[in-house]
Amino acid sequence: MLPTSINVIVRDWLNANHILFLGPEENVLVDAGYVTHADTTIRLVRERLGDRPLHRLVNTHCHSDHMGGNAAVQRAFGCPIWIPEGEAPLIETWDTRALWIDYAGQRAERFRFDAIVRPGDTLAMGGYDWKSIAAPGHDMGALMFWNEPERILVSGDALWQRGFGIVLPGEGWRERLAAARSTLETIRSLGPRIVIPGHGAPFTEIDASIDFCLGRITAFEADETKLARYILKVMLSFALMDVGSLEAATLADYLATIPLYREYDRTWFHLGYEELARQLFDDLARSGAIVKRDGRIFPAAA
């Protein structure tokens, strides 16, 4: 379904997929994964690259699961890093709140970028030309990459087979959800034959995926508090995948140390950390996202 020059390295949920384009003139990697898994990322890329050089690393957007390993990949392969124009101010100042790093209990290694990619730019990757398209919503500066002749879209977190990257509540939340909606409409109007997502395997049933996501957006638009609760569950699941496990009795203390939980409880829930911890634990255990063993909480994937 994909040209042989496009190698999709599908990862788990802490890491975004890596897409390695091996072209006649340039080898390009899209997205570098999470910082603590960078050794695996480098090994997977090196296996496919062989003796060839890596000419650049490009990010679809700058969240920790896509750029946390940028610095390590750059050290390993000596390649320049290109990031979306909209992310440049956040990376320059290393804005750990806007990048959802310390703010959300995530980690990433600081890096410097060498060039920016603007919406409308054309990138040569794997012997094909890719048009960069703005994909705001989950991340207002995100980009997608579109090859018209092959009708292939690299969607980042704008569209997965069953879902899309979370959109935060709070100031501007309606605009962010509207942007996510319009990005999905953009994808529909492109009419891709195949989507290479930031998470999960490439897929072809694109209309069904878009319809599913639009339904989620409609549900979130109706209830900001519901959206806020969903975000806390996603962020806690993600952080658990990062740390591996957490002593159940310390969950409330953990929540108290992370600004996101403090802020959301103050704004929407007014439960206090003990009760917030109890409810988040119950919700995640019920949905099967976490399990408790010997007094410790593990992500179900572990």
Ligand SMILES: [Zn+2]
């Ligand atoms: Zn992601």
